[in-house]
Amino acid sequence: MTLPKFANRPAAVDLVTRLGEDFAVVQNPSYVYPPYELYPLPPKRTMLSDGIIGAVMDMDGTTTTTEPLCIHSLETMVRRITGREDDAAWTGLNAERDYPNIIGNSTTKHVEYLIRAYAKESVDEAFRFFFIYAAIWTLGRAVDEGRRKEVRNNAVALGIGGIVNDPRFQELMNVASLDAREARQGVQALVRDYGPKLDLASFSNKVRAAVDIYYQRYHFILGRIEAGEGDAVAREVFGAADKRLICPMKGIGLFLAMVKGWLGNDVAFCFDDFVAHLVDVGAGTRQELEPARGGLTALGSFFERNPIRVAIVTSSISYEANIVLTEVFRVLAREIEGWGIPGERKSFLLDRFAAYRDYYDGFVTASDSSEIRLKPHRDLYSIALHQMGIPPDAFHKVIGFEDSESGVVAIRAAGIPCCCALPFPETKGHSFDAACTVAYGGIPEVILRHNLFLPVSLLHAH
DSSP, rough: OOOOOSSOOOHHHHHHHHTTSSSHHHEOOTTTTSSSSEEEOOOSSSSSSOOOOEEEEEEEETTTTOHHHHHHHHHHHHHHTTTTTTTTOOOSSSSSHHHHSSSSSSHHHHHHHHHHHHGGGGGEEEEEEEEHHHHHHHHHHHHEEEEEEEHHHHHHHHHHHGGGGGGGHHHTTTSSSSTTTTHHHHHHHEEEEEEHGGGOSHHHHHHHHHHHHHHHHHHHHHHHHTTTTHHHHHHHHHSSSSSSSOOBBHHHHHHHHHHTTOGGGGGGGGGHHHHHHHTTTOOOOHHHHTHHHHHHHHHHHHHHSSSEEEEEEEEOOOHHHHHHHHHHHHHHHHHHHHHSSSEEEEEEEETTTSOOHHOOOOEEEHHHHHHHHTTTTSHHHHHHHHHHTTGGGGGGEEEEEESHHHHHHHHHTTSSEEEOOOOOOTTTSSSOOTTTTOOOTHHHHHHTGGGGGGOOHHOOOO
């Protein structure tokens, strides 16, 4: 089919209607034209009848539990721009109202929602203080050069580009802590001089400034985790050190090892643990799940014969993903040490899980695209499919996993018919209409109750 380079409305409608029956309406950030885009979606498939050659999956909330860190950082941003930084009386973001709007999309969309939701409570003086505070911290301490460049650009766009050359600003970039009394006083002095010039009149400018405030807190905590202070940070955020901000989701380690064909029949060691998990979350009874024992072994053998390619896709930037996945694979290695499998196979797996970049066949982050093309746009997943070398005529042999509404839309929009939603507590309020299956029991449910969407006849074919 030869496509025209320009089409009027009737011709455009004709082109669109040829693409399918279902479409996703994806809203663009406030500063982008047009305000929304339409994506044709392939017909849903709940069974990989022709086999499986690849899997694509989200990082935050699907592979690992970093959403609490994102939520904490967004809440800190709201506290700061509303003058509530130390207000113990404010209970924080509303899980029922706010969480469905701040998980799964791009950071810009999350911040846009919060700026609108808390517009009446915003305090311009506090907003100005913490934008300048974030700019000082980012230019003085941030590891990611992209973040530093963004802050410089934002300072110019907001009317105070000259602040970065102010000797007082540069001196504060080198202080041990911006939270020390003298440092705070120094920031306040800069606010008095530059604050009146800082343009927060428009919605887009407030979003621009708030994004930098969010990232400052997020990267501050990531840096502490990277430095080995994860337990201390957990105590500060959760009030307890027995919780971790970064750890694998249930069953992820086994899934990653199994689909590469590295477990074979030894995969059966996890059966009782998975059953206990599913019973605990209300996804089945022991009696219902017992017949799946044989299916689990068949899956292990199938993937030993037919290993697949795996890609991880995240709206986090590369710097963030590197810290998160390094920690995840460190924890996974510790899990593998406790697996009930032969020592030789265990040693093999520990070698394969030594570095996350050695595992994945596709690794796609926000750094590979742009903030305006993140989920629910298809771009990141399309890049992942290309990295794995899977052509469009084989997309029906790929399975996608996501935990959010925007994520499942992005997978389907990329042309993948089989998409499974794996909600966790903070995303249970999302709409998963675009998903083919919703598995509230996570990966263990997908494996035990759905055979990874592979027909039984295929599992036993040789």
